[in-house]
Amino acid sequence: MSCCAAGTESAAELEALKTEGPSAEEMWLSSRPLGDGLRQVDLIVPGVHCGACIALLEKELPSIRGVDHARVNLSTRRVSVVFGARDAGADDAAKAGYHPETVLTALGEKLKALGYPAHLPGGADETADPAMRELLKALAVAGFASMNVMLLSVSVWSGAEAATRDLFHWISALIAAPALIYSGRVFFASAWGALRHGRTNMDVPISLGVGLAYAISLYETITHGAHAYFDASVTLLFFLLAGRTLDHMMREKARSAVRNLVRLSPRGAMVIRDTGAREYLALDEIEPGMRLAIAPGDRVPVDARVVSGRSDMDFAVVNGESAPQLVEAGSLTPAGTLNLTGSLVLEATRRARESFLAEMVAMMEAAESGRAGYRRIADRASAIYAPAVHLLALGTFIGWMMVSGDWRMAMLTAVAVLIITCPCALGLAVPVVQVVAAGRLFENGIMVKDGSAMERLAQADHVVFDKTGTLTRGKPLLINAASVAPEHLALAARIARASRHPLSQALAAFDAAGDGLPGLHITETPGDGVEAITDDGDVYRLGRAVFALDARDAGVERAADASQVILSKNGAFLDIFLFSDQVRRGAAQAVARLKALGVDAEILSGDREAPVRALAGELGVSAYVAGVRPRGKVDRIKALTAEGHKPLMVGDGLNDAPALSAAHVSMAPASAADVGRMAADFVFLHDSLEAVPLAIEVSRKAGSLIRQNFALAVAYNCIAVPAAVLGHATPLIAALAMSSSSILVVLNSLRLRRKTRVEGFARPAAPEPVSRAAAAPELGARV
Amino acid sequence: MNNLIFLIPIALFLGALGLGAFLWSMKSGQYEDLEGAAWRILDDDDDRPKQD
Structure with missing residues (x-):
């Protein structure tokens, strides 16, 4: 971040910064003509904080050839870029050199280079209210x-x-x-x-x-x-x-803040015609039977079947679990899933409006009984x-x-x-009262959809948590960093940088720049791992045991529960890296505070029994159910309602969306799927789960x-x-x-x-426990 | 009574002026970016803002 007020961005906005910027085609589709040969595209730039950012962007962006001018709106964190060749006044040479695609590509790169990654606004209603x-x-x-x-x-x-x-x-x-x-x-x-x-x-x-x-x-x-x-x-x-x-x-503020988060569904896809020609089509124009090219890092636009290629895919929007799945020719890929490692060619099986996403929305509407009976206090x-x-x-x-x-x-x-x-x-x-309360919640990073949500939350007496992505971060963390050899870790981290696989990305965080590692030629085998060949001809492999190791070493099975990655040199075992999901910050405190408020907590998860039991024990929650389907979550919520409880559902995945709708009141983290965020009454932007008891306290x-x-x-x-x-x-x-x-x-x-007050957890976490300990004596001395 | 004939229209005119000014400022987008405006005043560049 290049700016003064670092730390004011939320976890979700930081998340947005990590994602790939929109492609030139997507920007073109979302731009609108202004007449006179000019077009305008609006981009969300979460990184702008102050006058320096405004001045920098408004000065630097027009220096791109073809960009007429840019205007930053600090309140909504957006920048409108007007580009194109003016019909009048531009000389022929300027017109000839103008290609919208190159201008937009340059624009995306410029924003990234300046340190302000941008993404496109979601939702159709982007006009002023x-x-x-x-x-x-x-x-x-x-x-x-x-x-x-x-x-x-x-x-x-x-x-x-x-x-x-x-x-x-x-x-x-x-x-x-x-x-x-x-x-x-x-x-x-x-x-x-x-x-x-x-x-x-x-x-x-x-x-x-x-x-x-x-x-x-x-x-x-x-x-x-x-x-x-x-x-x-x-x-x-x-x-x-x-x-x-x-x-x-109040309602509008929350709505626009939710809109500013990253969209899950792309605006279109690269279609391969029968003639072999490639063309970028908008989502609505994609028909069943069309062939789509999906690069690593892209989301699947419509429900499709894999025709050729092999890759790891993130199915988190479907099942809520973070572990990627291997897809091959014939596998089905629902809309919204994320392609991680390999290029794929898909055949669309359904239109966008009949897709899996649309189906979940329909199921949500059917389940929408939790709040239908509620009448506002007024x-x-x-x-x-x-x-x-x-x-x-x-x-x-x-x-x-x-x-x-x-x-x-x-x-x-x-x-x-x-x-x-x-x-x-x-x-x-x-x-x-509700505006004041919503303002206070907003300062704590909690967005409220409307006033009635606050009234319903004040009545909540039972909290149902989803596990992956809600109680846990849904991201793997290396748990044995201390026990592996440092040089192996450095090497593995350097190799892992080349891959988008979640385990690789967790490893890549340990990469230290500029140490004496040999030059590497890296190739990724989707579904298996990464292979790196040094200049000396040594072959390092990072990935599954069967991929990394020769037959003689294949018996390595150290941990059944945790995910693992193996590093090998020329087929011989070097080291093993173990990963496990992290508990979300403040989860234990949140459960304790909920207890103090007289609210029972319960965990419903689609995951296996063992990890759910371990997590429940760690957090001190006695009630948990593992292996629940989306329908099962809705049934559990309905059963609670029938018993006379007022359940609060906290969940993030698309699989939680029907339960979020069915519950008396619901909350979702900002990292949740689009549909989940739309279904939830509250969205918390910061990482800590303590937002849940805080929201209940303020509402009460x-x-x-x-x-x-x-x-x-x-x-x-x-x-x-x-x-x-x-x-x-x-x-x-x-x-x-x-x-x-x-x-x-x-x-x-x-x-x-x-x-009420602004809680401490709303600020970003202290970087490391180590540095906090180092800072403490200094603080003491000053006092 | 006579002075009222002047004073009341003047009062109404001034009120209407204020109302008109508010409606104009809203229509011309003066309230679109309140935070940004606070920063822009610190910007020393003497170039004129471009028309949107």
Whole structure:
């Protein structure tokens, strides 16, 4: 990383940096024409952190021939590059030298060389969010109207004479009418939708209150009355829109952050025509029967069968396990799996929209019962609140009609009741708390999909963990580094650098640059290992026992449980490297904290019995089930729900996705498969599993604050409503009561920031225990 | 009463000006990159920003 604020990137973003950049063809497919011969491509660059990065990228990228200009957006970590030959103004020589492919290839290399690896944004909806803009515009209009109407109302309340008062009422009416129609659409539409289906929601009393208040005020104005509620109706809309906008903003932030992660499915593939010609086609254009060339490092775009070639493939998206599988001619390769070592030619068996990925999505939708029955706390509150308010207002109207017989007086009092009881505080109480809580979680690297997820998480009483990729990192780690000879390790690491196999990559981490190793000619045999021939003619082999060793040494079987790689020289055994999966950081602490919170933990894994039992013992989890199929996970979640539990599912693989949907609430690490991330309510970006108990704690605190806010709103109603029913509420009192209750609720919600904090684990781990020990005495000396 | 004839239109005009300015700034993408803008001001280059 070339920049100041190193460490602010999340584990997932770091992961993204390691993947290959998009190919020139993929960039071309995702670029869009701007006219005038120019095209624009948007790239996600997780590495930009500060002004220096902006200046560097915007200066360096246009130096590529064919790139017109580049613009960095630091907030979304994206760079838009405009490239192409301008039709006008460019001389013929420049036009002749322009090839989009070379420009884009140069662009990808330049970004990598500058230290800002880029990838393409995922998802189809990449345009600016129109709903957010609409909400902001409505909010601005409501704000403008409420300020001006309030200004006029203040002079009326301070005792303007009758003629001035009428004039001011008329002006207020003229300002309020368009503002109500424009800004109130959101509420009117939702209220109408609810009424048409015979339900009521929070928007019904809002629409009714605002509409009736305007109508009676207009009548008052026409008949030269003293009381008008124009200010109340627009201010009400303003407060409520503020709550709506906050709610929307929170969801949008999480969504865009999730979108910025790496996509699993490629945008297209290299198709080999019958004539032998190669052509890059978009995903939708690939038909069954087409032959696809898949290079090492590529993901399989559609379900396919291997025609020729041999390779190791990462099937983690399918079975959740990290150990690669060997594929040969005839093997089936589902969409989304990753080719690691050898080149393959595949025959597409299904279209993209019928692929394995699409099938899992369908299964998820079928399983989506966990949250369908959940109703948001605000909805539950309004189900009681709205009818009560309506009855109260109606009762007030009838009561005053019976007592005084003056319908105008009765109507005014009823409107005052509607305005005072209007769920202003309720409308703000929930979103403000949830936005503050989501902000706090975000600082801890946890993304929340929407507010209801937080409410559901607060109820969770049982956690179900997936094993590989969730409790463990899903990546092998060399466990016997201390017992192998250092020169063997250095040699093996150098050889392993050439391979993409996960075990090789774990070994390659030990490679030290610039030591006196002989020159090597390395060839990889997919499925077996790597062979390196030195200049002296010695043959070193790194891989499976059968590949590395001659027949005489073939009996080496040291560890059955761990994965192993053998290094040999001219067929003779040199050393053995043992690997095992690592437990994710903070897993044990997370389980302990969950216990303290009164939440049971359980492990469901598709893996074999022995490793699952070992892990469960290590973490102190007594309940575990091994060898579970995706369907089995869903059944277990359903069984828990049937027992009356509220299960939280934490999982990462595509195989966990149906269970993630079926659970009451779900979490996924950012390293999870696309579908898993989409299915989960929470996504944690940092490596540590302590995110799980933290999210539960914050959600519970948020839940208690929401209930406090409700209590505040109800207490305030208990004082204000009797006054309004008895006809003591003037427009001035209504305005004061309404604003003060809203402010009170917001202030109470902000206390959540003080109650929660940014946890230490959110920062990157200290590099090595050794260096930490070395730093400690120095720290002590300074203190 | 007479001065109100001037003052009210002026007040409304100023309010509308503020509203218009906000809507314009939103439409022209002033809020697209709030973090980036904070850094760009420190950039000493005296070249003009290019049009997107």
